[in-house]
Amino acid sequence: MSTQRESAPNTARRNEASRRAILMAAFDLVGEVGYAKLSIEGIAARAGVGKQTIYRWWPSKGAVLFDAFLALAEGSDDSSALPDTGDLQADLTTVLRATVEEFGDPRFDTPMRALSTEIAHDPALAEMYAERLDRPMRELKKERLRSAQRTGELPADLDLDVAIDLVWGPLHNRWLHRSGPLTPEYAEALVATALNGLRHASASE
Amino acid sequence: MSTQRESAPNTARRNEASRRAILMAAFDLVGEVGYAKLSIEGIAARAGVGKQTIYRWWPSKGAVLFDAFLALAEGSDDSSALPDTGDLQADLTTVLRATVEEFGDPRFDTPMRALSTEIAHDPALAEMYAERLDRPMRELKKERLRSAQRTGELPADLDLDVAIDLVWGPLHNRWLHRSGPLTPEYAEALVATALNGLRHASASE
The missing domain is CATH 1.10.10.60 (Homeodomain-like)
Incomplete structure (x- = not known):
């Protein structure tokens, strides 16, 4: 009663x-x-x-797991703005090094793999993920790139979606397929090469 | 008898x-x-x-499926050299446009997703994949980039593994997570931006 x-x-x-x-x-x-x-x-x-x-x-169960990730993202730095010291290369390197560290943590690795592969096989979950998790995070990344456009570090007509895919895509891919070592040095080389381009990149940079 | x-x-x-x-x-x-x-x-x-x-x-069953992919790769153009017309950007765009087309074919999409996510969860299969399928294909890509280094299109000290990840990683990633449309235009923008770098890229290129 x-x-x-x-x-x-x-x-x-x-x-x-x-x-x-x-x-x-x-x-x-x-x-x-x-x-x-x-x-x-x-x-x-x-x-x-x-x-x-x-x-x-x-x-x-997929929907439960997805909300578990959303709760995690809302409570972490992923949901706040990217660092902006005025030096894009330094800031992106900081962010990617942090991601490398997160990927290396077994507490996150398995759940993230589970969500990642579930999304690959479930278009409805992929759409939910895109809308509720990927799009807001992508918007934070775009904000940092727009800031670099305003200061002249990046060209005004850069396609920001392609730019984000170039910086973050290879890291995610190497993690998911274990196609090579995920090190701070890889994060640094990735940012330097993406910013300067294959034509202007130098391994010693 | x-x-x-x-x-x-x-x-x-x-x-x-x-x-x-x-x-x-x-x-x-x-x-x-x-x-x-x-x-x-x-x-x-x-x-x-x-x-x-x-x-x-x-x-x-994973081992059977893996060999099925291997047989397919051996019978396809993936196992032969990349085009080399002397124009790296044009050649990479040709290759990535072909990959976009392959990803869009439902006959390949589901099996490739299955293998891709199985690799994500099975380190032994990932190692087998790396050794028998990824490494030989990566070597063919490196050959094309080395040729561009010889003609001066790319710097001699470019890290070829990072370069390959930058060109191919974002495409694979967008396909697997359906994070955006996979179009010939995307393939073109990806190659142009990877070669020129975010700092030198121009959306109109």
Whole structure:
């Protein structure tokens, strides 16, 4: 009886606590068992909630996992502006070195791989990802490049989407396919070569 | 009894026919049902062979699929030299436009996605892929870049691995994550921007 008379704010708090527990459980579990073996049942058991609580809020395990990443991104520096010291090459190198470090952390590696490959096979999830996670992050990157355009570091008519793909694409690709070592030096070389171009790049730069 | 007396050349021919049927079945099936639902049983049924025939040659469905791609690559232009007209930008644009077209073909899209994401989750397969497929193709790309170094189109001390990642990485990435339209124009912009660099690029080029 007391449950039914419980106040709305209490219910909201409890819902929020359950939601957080579910997202954290999904994130941790996918790192432990992989995406294929991730299940709503497993997430519910780990979070200490009933399966129905999860199904009330999310249609699939992919949707839960996606929201877990979104919560993570919202709580991290990814959602804030890129550094802007006035030196584009130095700032991009800082950002890419941080990404290299993140990719090297096993706590993030497996969940990120799971989301990444799930997106590759699920166009609906890819669209959700593009809209809610990739587009806002891309906008922050564009802001930094626009600032460099204003100061004359970059040409005014540069295609910013192509520019972002050139700087960040190779790093993501090497990480996902383990096609080479992910080192701070690689991050530096990538930024220098992208900014100067293959024609003007120099390995000693 | 006749089976036991069959000549060795006949057996070799039959083995080769079975091997081809199995590889083709794996390639077609993964496109139809996806990697998760691909099974040795399914491949055997489609190829018209017994399961044991497959297990005699391959330890897993991933290994079968990998060999199917290898057979495809060996039979395609990917295994031959890149065009060399003396104009690096034109030649790379030709190659990347062809890749864009290949990525757009549903017959290749699903199997390539399956292999790509399987590699992301399986370090042993990633190593096999790197050694048997990526490294030889990368060597062909390096040959074309070395030729441009000899003619002075590219600096002698350019890091060729970084250069290859810059030209090909963004394309693969956009394809896998469907993060933007894969068009001939994108291929052109990518090559131009990679060669000239963000600092020297011009959208109108």
